[in-house]
Each structure stands twice: as structure tokens, then as C-alpha cells.
Amino acid sequence: KAGVTQTPRYLIKTRGQQVTLSCSPISGHRSVSWYQQTPGQGLQFLFEYFSETQRNKGNFPGRFSGRQFSNSRSEMNVSTLELGDSALYLCASSLEGTRSGELFFGEGSRLTVL
Amino acid sequence: AQTVTQSQPEMSVQEAETVTLSCTYDTSESDYYLFWYKQPPSRQMILVIRQEAYKQQNATENRFSVNFQKAAKSFSLKISDSQLGDAAMYFCAYRAYSGAGSYQLTFGKGTKLSVIP
Numbered sequence: 001k002a003g004v005t006q007t008p009r010y011l012i013k014t015r016g017q018q019v020t021l022s023c024s025p026i027s028g029h030r031s032v033s034w035y036q037q038t039p040g041q042g043l044q045f046l047f048e049y050f051s052e053t054q055r056n057k058g059n060f061p062g063r064f065s066g067r068q069f070s071n072s073r074s075e076m077n078v079s080t081l082e083l084g085d086s087a088l089y090l091c092a093s094s095l096e097g098t099r100s101g102e103l104f105f106g107e108g109s110r111l112t113v114l
Numbered sequence: 115a116q117t118v119t120q121s122q123p124e125m126s127v128q129e130a131e132t133v134t135l136s137c138t139y140d141t142s143e144s145d146y147y148l149f150w151y152k153q154p155p156s157r158q159m160i161l162v163i164r165q166e167a168y169k170q171q172n173a174t175e176n177r178f179s180v181n182f183q184k185a186a187k188s189f190s191l192k193i194s195d196s197q198l199g200d201a202a203m204y205f206c207a208y209r210a211y212s213g214a215g216s217y218q219l220t221f222g223k224g225t226k227l228s229v230i231p
């Protein structure tokens with residue numbers, strides 16, 4: 001069974017550009033969450049999607065957005081990139097967004113903003 | 115807002131020895147789950163162990179066990195017979211209902227565990 005796949009794995013952008021990251025969850029998983037991981041702030045919740053609907057959003061500016069498609073694949077977009085957006089972006093999927101549900105993480109997309 | 119605190123940024127342990135990683139959390143909820151996740155260098159994060167707040171018995175998974183003290187809001191991870199493959203960042207995490215059908219995971223800052231041969 002294939003795991004959570006994130007693309008691209010590495011990317012470099014310059015300030016002001018925008019970026020789109022993709023996440024393919026484990027087959028059958030309908031919940032997809034996104035996290036930003038930085039050395040200073042640790043892991044911070046961005047948003048969660050379930051059946052193409054955003055159910056929850058973390059405390060991030062509107063430059064961060066996302067969506068989920070009917071096949072549960074998800075994308076997140078960051079517009080007008082800032083240096084502080086450099087981070088590892090992790091996607092996680094679960095069967096459904098339950099309290100006890102295990103999250104399965106992808107290897108992440110490492111974004112560097114110059 | 116819920117917070118998770120891991121007070122040990124780094125720890126080390128001799129191979130085959132036992133190590134305990136600390137975690138405390140703050141919440142007003144009574145129904146929640148606690149997790150320990152492991153993130154090896156340049157590899158994906160995986161679940162090590164989970165504990166339901168309503169269960170008094172401490173969870174155990176092979177060499178990994180927890181000491182869950184609900185009143186003290188403490189959730190420590192004990193790794194017995196440490197192996198080289200245990201070297202990783204360990205994250206304590208808390209999960210509870212956050213509205214609109216969503217259960218948000220809140221992570222601590224992590225503890226970097228080194229295993230000395």
C-alpha cells in the first residue's frame with residue numbers, strides 16, 4: 001500500500017513568488033492535514049481538508065491556502081513568498097478526521113525562499 | 115488553547131540502556147488523545163505510541179511505554195533497550211476536537227535523541 005506522497009520534495013523560490021505543493025494521501029484516506037515545520041516554531045498546523053471541504057485552519061495569513069480534490073489529493077499554495085516561509089511542509093492523511101485516528105505523514109516538501 | 119511542552123531539547127542514551135523523554139500539556143478538555151511521533155533524520159514521521167485520556171492503563175508498544183499522569187498533565191515516553199535506530203526527533207502531540215468535525219494535532223517542539231554505541 002503506497003504511503004503519503006508529497007511533491008516536489010525540494011524547491012527553491014525567491015521572495016514575492018508563489019508556490020504550489022501537492023499531496024497524495026493513502027488510498028481510502030479522506031482527511032488531509034498540512035503542517036509547517038521550522039527549527040524555531042516547530043510543527044504548526046496549517047489546515048485540514050475532509051471530502052473537499054476545509055474543516056479547520058491554523059493561525060496563518062491568507063497567503064496560505066489549500067484545496068482538496070474529489071480523489072482526496074490536496075494542494076497547498078503560498079503566494080507572495082517571504083523569507084520566513086522557508087520550512088518543511090508536511091502533509092498527513094487519515095481514514096477520517098477522528099480524535100484517535102493515526103496520522104500518516106509524507107516525507108515533506110522542503111521550501112527555501114531566497 | 116492547548117499547549118504541549120517538551121522541556122528536553124536534546125538527550126542521549128547508551129545503546130541497550132533506558133531513556134525517558136518528558137512531555138507536559140495544558141488543556142481544559144477531558145476527552146483527548148496523546149501521541150508520541152518519531153521523525154528520523156530526513157525521513158517521514160511515524161507514530162510510536164498513543165494514549166487515550168480516559169484509559170488509566172499506560173500504553174505499551176514493545177520497547178516503548180508511556181507514563182501517563184492525567185492529573186499532572188504529564189505524558190512521558192520510556193524507551194527500553196535503546197537501539198541505534200531509535201535515534202531521531204521525538205514529538206509529543208495532543209489531539210482533541212477543535213470544531214466542525216475536525217480533530218487538530220498540537221505538537222511539542224521535540225526532543226532530539228542520540229544513541230551512543
